[in-house]
Amino acid sequence: MKKFSMVLLLLVAVVACKVNPFTGKKTLNFYPNSQIFPMAFAQYDQFLEQNNVVEGTSEAQTIEKVGKRISNAAERWLTANGYPGYLKDYQWEYNLVNDETVNAWCMPGGKIVFYTGILPICQGETGIAVVMGHEVAHALADHGAQRMSAGTLQQIGAVAGNVAIQDPEKRNMFNQAYGIGSAVGVMLPFSRSHETEADRIGLQIMAIAGYNPDEAAELWKRMKANSGNAAPPEFLSTHPSNDTRINNLTQWAPLAKEEARKFGVTTFN
Numbered sequence: 001m002k003k004f005s006m007v008l009l010l011l012v013a014v015v016a017c018k019v020n021p022f023t024g025k026k027t028l029n030f031y032p033n034s035q036i037f038p039m040a041f042a043q044y045d046q047f048l049e050q051n052n053v054v055e056g057t058s059e060a061q062t063i064e065k066v067g068k069r070i071s072n073a074a075e076r077w078l079t080a081n082g083y084p085g086y087l088k089d090y091q092w093e094y095n096l097v098n099d100e101t102v103n104a105w106c107m108p109g110g111k112i113v114f115y116t117g118i119l120p121i122c123q124g125e126t127g128i129a130v131v132m133g134h135e136v137a138h139a140l141a142d143h144g145a146q147r148m149s150a151g152t153l154q155q156i157g158a159v160a161g162n163v164a165i166q167d168p169e170k171r172n173m174f175n176q177a178y179g180i181g182s183a184v185g186v187m188l189p190f191s192r193s194h195e196t197e198a199d200r201i202g203l204q205i206m207a208i209a210g211y212n213p214d215e216a217a218e219l220w221k222r223m224k225a226n227s228g229n230a231a232p233p234e235f236l237s238t239h240p241s242n243d244t245r246i247n248n249l250t251q252w253a254p255l256a257k258e259e260a261r262k263f264g265v266t267t268f269n
């Protein structure tokens with residue numbers, strides 16, 4: 001029986017691996033968009049209903065403007081790299097919520113929330129683009145779905161070969177992966193490798209959108225200076241450390257500008 005479930009586990013893992021265009025890596029993900037997105041969209045709407053959404057202010061308009069520029073850049077990158085239909089099921093939405101927590105997140109399918117508490121650290125449009133690029137990158141790289149898949153795999157192991165994940169269990173897994181179902185409405189931290197990936201991809205798409213990637217390291221210096229305050233789960237997860245992050249972003253910024261030049265972008269604001 002044990003042997004059987006091992007084989008089954010391997011089989012599921014092989015079938016579920018797909019190459020992610022942003023990372024070029026095979027990743028474990030057996031939840032298609034058609035399963036994840038409806039759950040994400042419903043959770044997102046519920047979150048907006050239960051929280052204080054800021055509408056019509058210049059700050060809310062900037063969030064929307066930056067979000068559109070970043071997602072357009074992602075689309076251009078995907079089309080140029082042979083994935084023209086990749087975002088067809090995405091329903092981008094960019095909302096600002098009145099909450100002093102220093103945080104922002106993006107749910108699968110392009111559902112983004114910024115908290116007003118992160119705006120003083122962003123210090124304007126380019127800083128917002130750094131955070132936006134990072135959050136959008138998590139969604140594009142399917143990090144949430146991968147975390148969900150890893151959880152499912154553990155569960156499959158636990159129940160010895162029961163591959164049929166029933167709907168309530170799937171929802172449960174989703175909640176564990178995103179943490180949005182909880183009263184606090186914040187994302188659980190991603191792993192160190194997912195954070196690093198989101199930093200690198202985010203830097204590229206912000207540059208293609210015409211935002212200066214040099215600002216990313218500066219934003220993280222401000223984040224570091226601010227980290228004496230209450231730690232927001234998505235942004236101040238300790239992996240990677242602030243210093244590693246700042247070093248990475250400084251190193252990668254010229255590469256991001258080079259990538260942007262391929263798209264005719266030569267000046268950055």
Ligand SMILES: [Zn+2]
Pocket residue numbers: 134138190195198234
């Ligand atoms: Zn992140």
